[in-house]
Amino acid sequence: MSNATTRPVPEPAISSGDDPREFAAVLRAVYDAARSGDRLPARPRSVIGQSWDRVTTAGVDPDRGAGHDPLDPGEVECRRAESGLADVLESVTGNLDVLISGGENLLVVADASGHVLWRSGGPQVLRRADRLGFTEGASWSERNVGTNAIGTALVSRQAVQVFSAEHFVRTHHTWTCTGAPIRDPRTGDVIGVVDVSGPAPSIHPATLALVDSVARLAQAQLRDAHRTRLDLLRSVAAPILARAGAPALAVDPHGWVAAVDRLPPRTRVWLPRDFSAGRAHVGDLGPCDVEPLPGGWLLRVTDPDETATTTHVVLVESTDGPATVHVDSSGAAWVLHPSPRHLQILRLLAAHPDGLSAAELSAHLFGTADRTVTVRAEMSRLRRKLGGLLVASPYRFADIVSVEVSPAPT
Structure with a gap:
């Protein structure tokens, strides 16, 4: 730091x-x-x-x-x-x-x-x-x-x-x-x-x-x-790294390293601009598969010819309890409990894979296209929770994300 x-x-x-x-x-x-x-x-x-x-x-x-x-x-x-x-x-x-x-x-x-x-x-x-x-x-x-x-x-x-x-x-x-x-x-x-x-x-x-x-x-x-957030990220990433069987590390959104396996110890890696989930070249690590974690990223050092991993997201709705978002990315599984508004946004993005502008989201959410400032504020909060699962211009799920909307099991 x-x-x-x-x-x-x-x-x-x-x-x-x-x-x-x-x-x-x-x-x-x-x-x-x-x-x-x-x-x-x-x-x-x-x-x-x-x-x-x-x-x-x-x-x-x-x-x-x-x-x-x-x-x-x-x-x-x-x-x-x-x-x-x-x-x-x-x-x-x-x-x-x-x-x-x-x-x-x-x-x-x-x-x-x-x-x-x-x-x-x-x-x-x-x-x-x-x-x-x-x-x-x-x-x-x-x-x-x-x-x-x-x-x-x-x-x-x-x-x-x-x-x-x-x-x-x-x-x-x-x-x-x-x-x-x-x-x-x-x-x-x-x-x-x-x-x-x-x-x-x-x-x-x-x-x-x-x-x-x-x-x-x-x-x-x-x-x-920040140290506390790194500790939390480390607690999530450590068992994933232990099962990875290949060089990998967990970093926060600024590249500070929370945990590392089968690589020399380091404090920070420099992330590219417009960093998101998928395949990316990360400093001296070279090609990496980038997968979202709560509060950061999992970087798997890969062979350039390997196929990038896919992240699966399941939106589970419920009539008698909070909705959940289940994320699974090559074993890096975690759960988010979204607010009703954030669940509504995620459902809209799942239904529009090509993405929606702030004005289009505003029209869907509020019946008018002029509440773009409110939409951007909500998207900022949601993207902080979901990391690279969401991208902007227009707002949409990242290309490596497959999305499913599922009713809660009865």
Whole structure:
């Protein structure tokens, strides 16, 4: 697992003992001089100056920012499900409650694109945020709203505190914002930002260290959760590997190895783009038969001339209990209990082997073709459960999957 979590020591916007109001006046003078092209009375911090250069080049309007429409609620829900941040939301909120319980500050969690996915705070600060368009679904990237703790933390990949006139857009000068990136410990990629925002005079240097520490704690929790998922995958894969009689290994969707048999030990394999069940060439393993497992893949190293395996899926409906999905792929058998909506989707895909678009699924499920955002959110959840059994564009079962719909035995 990646340990690429080293960050520079974050630099507070203001030092202990400084008067926030006096310092804000200095920053306003620096900001006005920078916008008018006059000689600067002081230099902005490097992280701020670099951000001002980026957003000026991008053409962000310092009076209004860039016009943008927030995501609709369905798309916000879809992004929440796909962000990887939902599992740490409770921890982030609980550990930063000390900063928002007084009602002055707003807690925000944004995704890797800078879109606000969750926010919480007292009624007064939420109303102030609404007036700025600082709402769920809004983009807080630098290209949309200029220098700010969310967008600048994403670009700089470090914790950032932005105070008063350090914000590029003038309407944000009454705010102070502190943001820290959250990285996926499996890849080192930034997957989101945790941010605390409030009135500019409420700034405190210690806020930056606290927010950064909470972001690091979230990363540690993601790392522990990943290890737990690998352990679960290993428990499923170990008996299958023992019966395989040939080189094979089990990996998670990112290629991290959970179990291996008749191959040299390794931590990770690099999976091709658009990886799915079937025959694939996987790094130094060469040709592999790829079969889905709950939470990952079974890779059987094969002779290139061998025939790829087929995965059998049986949808078993029931009138007096939950429906089940039975998956059997060369001995790798497992069962899923789908929700009624997911069972409905699977039945539709079984009946349309050539696939259905999001609009077509929407028409079948809801009687109208315009609920594609909801469909994509449901398909995202379903594909996480079934791995490579399902593919997109259009949505359908993978080519190596044979599907049967069967009534429950009586």
